[in-house]
Amino acid sequence: MPVSTSDPTDTPSPGADEPTGVPTSDPASTVVVTGASGWLGQNLTRALVGRDRIRCLVPAEGEAAPLALVSPTIEVVVGDVRDPATADRLFEGVPAGTTVFHAAAVIHPHASTREFFDVNVGGTQNIVDRARRAGAARFVHVSSNSPFGVNPTPDDVFTEDSPYDPYLGYGQSKYEAEQIVATAGDRGDLATVMIRAPWFYGPYQPSRQSQFFRTIRRGRFPLVGDGSQRRSMAYTDNLVQGLLRAEVADKAPGNAYWVADAEPYRLRDVITTVRRALEAEGLATSGPELLRLPLSLTGAKLAEKVDVVLQGRGRYLQPVHVLGELRHTIACDITRARDELGYEPAVALEEGMRASIRWCLDHGEQL
Numbered sequence: 001m002p003v004s005t006s007d008p009t010d011t012p013s014p015g016a017d018e019p020t021g022v023p024t025s026d027p028a029s030t031v032v033v034t035g036a037s038g039w040l041g042q043n044l045t046r047a048l049v050g051r052d053r054i055r056c057l058v059p060a061e062g063e064a065a066p067l068a069l070v071s072p073t074i075e076v077v078v079g080d081v082r083d084p085a086t087a088d089r090l091f092e093g094v095p096a097g098t099t100v101f102h103a104a105a106v107i108h109p110h111a112s113t114r115e116f117f118d119v120n121v122g123g124t125q126n127i128v129d130r131a132r133r134a135g136a137a138r139f140v141h142v143s144s145n146s147p148f149g150v151n152p153t154p155d156d157v158f159t160e161d162s163p164y165d166p167y168l169g170y171g172q173s174k175y176e177a178e179q180i181v182a183t184a185g186d187r188g189d190l191a192t193v194m195i196r197a198p199w200f201y202g203p204y205q206p207s208r209q210s211q212f213f214r215t216i217r218r219g220r221f222p223l224v225g226d227g228s229q230r231r232s233m234a235y236t237d238n239l240v241q242g243l244l245r246a247e248v249a250d251k252a253p254g255n256a257y258w259v260a261d262a263e264p265y266r267l268r269d270v271i272t273t274v275r276r277a278l279e280a281e282g283l284a285t286s287g288p289e290l291l292r293l294p295l296s297l298t299g300a301k302l303a304e305k306v307d308v309v310l311q312g313r314g315r316y317l318q319p320v321h322v323l324g325e326l327r328h329t330i331a332c333d334i335t336r337a338r339d340e341l342g343y344e345p346a347v348a349l350e351e352g353m354r355a356s357i358r359w360c361l362d363h364g365e366q367l
Contacts, residue, residue, distance in 0.1 A: 022342035024248040028099040028137055029053065032090060034081055034127055035104030037063035040142065040197070042204040043236040044101060044243060046070060057081060057090050057104065081123035087130040096135030099247050102127050103142040105177075107170060108208070108318045113311050116173035124177040132189045138253065139190045140246045141181045145198045145232070146171035150328035154229055157264070158196075158332040160256055168321070169311045178256070185254050193246040194256035195239075198332060202236030202352060203359035208318070210360055213367045216274045219287015224326040225297045227268025227290065232260040232332045235352035238345040245341035257337040261352075262345050264331035270349065277353040283367055300327040 029052040035041040036056035048054050049071045056076050058064050064076040079086030081104045104123055109115035124141070131139050148158050149165035166172040178194060185192035201209065215221045234242075242259030246252050265273075268290055275285050293299070304324030310317060337343040347355075360367055 022245075022340065023250040024342070025250060027051070027244070027248050028097055030095055030098045031055070032094060032098055032100045032131070032136075033057065034090075034100075034102050034123075035142075036067060036076075038103060039202075039204055039206055039209075040200065040236060040239060041103045042067070043202060044103065044240050045074065047237075047240045047244065049073070055090060055094060057086070082118055082126060084126060087126045090127075091130045091134045094134050097137045098131075098134060100127065100131045100136045100139045101142070101243060101247075102139065105142070105144075105174070108321075109316050112314045113169040113316050114314060116169045117176070120170075120173035121176045121180070124180050128180055128184050128190065132184060136190060138247055139181065139184070139192045140243055141177070141192060141194045142243070143178055143181075143194045143196045143256065144170070144174045145196060145330050145332065147175035147178055148196075150325075150330055151230075154329045156329065156331070157232075158258060160258065160336050167325075168307065169316070182256075191253035193252045193254075195242055195246055196256060196258045196332070197234055197239055197242075198232040198258075198260050198330060200234040200236055200239055202356050204236070205356060205360070209356070210365045210367060213274065213278065213357065213360065216271055217278050217283060217285050217367060219285065219289065219291055221271055221291060222296045222299075222323075222326075223268060223271065223290045223292050224300045224323075227266060227271070229267050229327060229329045230264040230331045231267060231270065232258075232264045232330065233270070233349065234260045235345070235347040235349075235355075237347055237352075241346070242337060242341065242343045245337075245343050249341045251340045255336075255340065257341060257343075258332035258334050259337050259343060260332055260334055260345070261348060262334070264329075265349055267326065273349050274353050277350050277357055278367070280350075281354055281357045281361065283357070297327060300324055 031048055031051055032055045033045055034057045036045045037058040054074045061078050064078050068076050077090045106115045106119040146167045147164050148162055149167040164175055166175040181192045184190045300323055303320050307321050307324045
């Protein structure tokens, strides 16, 4: 695919006020963002600069200062999304008509699978309750592909009408969070929108993504099966665009949308594209382009079985979980987001991976 010479991180994400032919309302002057110091949250918060007031929730003091320096309109609240007192402080003085972007979640717990439910379910209930009391105009919830599990065939794609089939603990917790948000919307308490995000990539990434780059650079990333299984992925600027469109699109309240890059990618194409992006950014690669292991598919099946047993006992091992999931197709159709939100992903895989790699190098990450 063609590679742009521009850096997507040098310009703002496509704005919600761009003409798309989709009826929209004005964006809120005040916004609340949970999970603001996370991977997606940092990209979203920076895209919101220009609003009159941006109230951000972060979990630790050390994560407050970098955000506060981005803009004088950013107000940072430090605390736990699960704590009612923290939620009260987050919404204190916030006017009616505010937009809430709820991005706080645990994807890979540090200790126990209980974190999935404490944060993803309990935290969501906490923020929904406070948003309702504050008279928020719109509540945009960041969901996931995990409440829908894996596609039954490699050619299948999820749509907004696909049935729920939660994948292990994270999937179940995000399913329950969706039910909380949907119930609030159905009752008329809040104008709610759910954005279902797949595997995403881009600047402000956590260390696990740097490890992903290092493994591919050295030819050590295992190709599970023949690599024809497909993955929907979302460059962070694309995903932010979807969130901003969900805030203003008149048809959005009460609905859920899949937001991803234009088309799903085959896993083997993801690996070869990342290697090409690394080389284009001046990083020599080594080892085989595709590491074909005879037992990789069997190993992935075994890893998935082990993952099921461990999570059933409340334990979580990230490498086991990731390997087990790699053998599946997890792909979605973004047609409804295009039609009803005016969403149009502007960045494809190679361009986005190059921007992500440049961000790593600019911030001293060893790849």
